[in-house]
Amino acid sequence: MKYIDKLRNSGLRPTKQRLQICEVLFNNEKTFHFTINELEQKIKDRIDTKISLATVYNTVHAFEKKGYLKQIPINSNQTYFDTNVTDHHHFYDLKDQKLIDLENSDVGPINIKKKISGKRIKSVEVLVKLED
Amino acid sequence: MKYIDKLRNSGLRPTKQRLQICEVLFNNEKTFHFTINELEQKIKDRIDTKISLATVYNTVHAFEKKGYLKQIPINSNQTYFDTNVTDHHHFYDLKDQKLIDLENSDVGPINIKKKISGKRIKSVEVLVKLED
DNA sequence: CACTTATTTAGAACCATTATAAACTGGTTG
DNA sequence: CAACCAGTTTATAATGGTTCTAAATAAGTG
Ligand SMILES: [Mn+2]
Ligand SMILES: [Mn+2]
Ligand SMILES: [Zn+2]
Ligand SMILES: [Zn+2]
Numbered sequence: 001m002k003y004i005d006k007l008r009n010s011g012l013r014p015t016k017q018r019l020q021i022c023e024v025l026f027n028n029e030k031t032f033h034f035t036i037n038e039l040e041q042k043i044k045d046r047i048d049t050k051i052s053l054a055t056v057y058n059t060v061h062a063f064e065k066k067g068y069l070k071q072i073p074i075n076s077n078q079t080y081f082d083t084n085v086t087d088h089h090h091f092y093d094l095k096d097q098k099l100i101d102l103e104n105s106d107v108g109p110i111n112i113k114k115k116i117s118g119k120r121i122k123s124v125e126v127l128v129k130l131e132d
Numbered sequence: 133m134k135y136i137d138k139l140r141n142s143g144l145r146p147t148k149q150r151l152q153i154c155e156v157l158f159n160n161e162k163t164f165h166f167t168i169n170e171l172e173q174k175i176k177d178r179i180d181t182k183i184s185l186a187t188v189y190n191t192v193h194a195f196e197k198k199g200y201l202k203q204i205p206i207n208s209n210q211t212y213f214d215t216n217v218t219d220h221h222h223f224y225d226l227k228d229q230k231l232i233d234l235e236n237s238d239v240g241p242i243n244i245k246k247k248i249s250g251k252r253i254k255s256v257e258v259l260v261k262l263e264d
Numbered sequence: 265c266a267c268t269t270a271t272t273t274a275g276a277a278c279c280a281t282t283a284t285a286a287a288c289t290g291g292t293t294g
Numbered sequence: 295c296a297a298c299c300a301g302t303t304t305a306t307a308a309t310g311g312t313t314c315t316a317a318a319t320a321a322g323t324g
Contacts, residue, residue: 012302013301013302015302035280036281051303051304052304052305053305054283054304054305055303072207073205073206073207073259074207075203075206077311077312078281079281091248091251094254100248102244106246107244107245108240108243108245109240110239110240110258111240112239112260113238113239113240114235116223116225116232118264119223120263120264122226122261123260124259124260125258125259125260126242126257126259127256127257127258128253128255128256129256130251130252130253130254145270147270147320168311169311183272184272185273185312186272186273186274186313186314187272189313190271209310210310210312266323266324268321268322268323269320269322270319270320270321270322272317272319273317273318273319274316274317274318276313276314276315276316278311278314279311280309280310280311281309281310282307282309282310283309284307284308285304285306286306287303287304288301288302289300289301289302289303290299290302291299291300292297292298292299293296293297294295294297294298
């Protein structure tokens with residue numbers, strides 16, 4: 001199976017439920033952004049199964065820890081995740097509450113001049129808020 | 133009083149409690165970042181009064197709406213606010229969970245090349261995550 | 265003062281997320 | 295095969311930040 005490596009590498013056994021979550025997360029033409037609730041809905045639609053919320057949270061968090069999913073920093077009551085784990089940025093449409101990818105090439109190179117001693121830069125993320 | 137304009141302009145009458153919140157928020161040498169809980173603690177320390185949580189939330193949100201405070205987009209279980217309302221960016225120290233200002237001059241100019249038709253850019257915010 | 269409207273407050277409600285603990289699974293071993 | 299076992303799933307409860315509510319209080323007006 002194609003998802004077994006991802007699961008094993010994340011410290012998870014390839015169970016039926018986890019493989020179904022992988023199916024919804026990774027078997028797509030395009031990457032996408034989601035909240036846990038939206039993912040739960042997608043699972044219900046795509047697979048004809050209900051997977052408990054705890055399992056969804058656990059799996060998503062394990063993938064995030066290993067870098068197979070990214071969390072998107074945004075002010076919302078729900079946490080947003082991204083299946084696009086390349087370095088990239090986001091538009092956030094304030095009215096529709098929708099995220100849109102901004103490729104690195106859509107944003108000029110970002111050069112952080114300030115240094116904090118003893119700390120390394122782990123990531124640089126740009127959020128561009130949009131209004132009408 | 134020096135805060136009456138800010139309050140009136142935010143649609144709020146200058147009451148004792150609100151003036152005390154202003155004192156803590158705006159009567160400082162430096163700007164700072166805070167969560168609602170941290171602000172509540174600061175109020176208890178600085179003024180010898182307890183102001184109800186509902187009043188703190190209401191006042192902070194009214195100021196944020198008018199641009200006297202900013203929300204900082206970050207993944208945390210609590211909302212972070214900033215008394216620095218100029219255009220600027222942030223380091224986020226993942227270990228200490230502390231925010232550090234990055235002035236616009238500390239970050240090269242950011243040129244967003246992609247356009248979304250019918251939408252205007254409201255803000256561009258950079259979050260730089262730091263690890264040890 | 266009498267009257268009206270805004271504000272404050274404690275506590276309840278809300279809800280995303282996390283924790284718990286009992287039932288289940290599938291492999292391993294004697 | 296049966297007993298065992300560690301990991302997993304699940305329903306449900308607990309947590310905690312935020313928002314709502316409704317009663318008490320304060321402030322503004324004539
Ligand atoms: Mn999380
Ligand atoms: Mn808010
Ligand atoms: Zn994305
Ligand atoms: Zn700041």
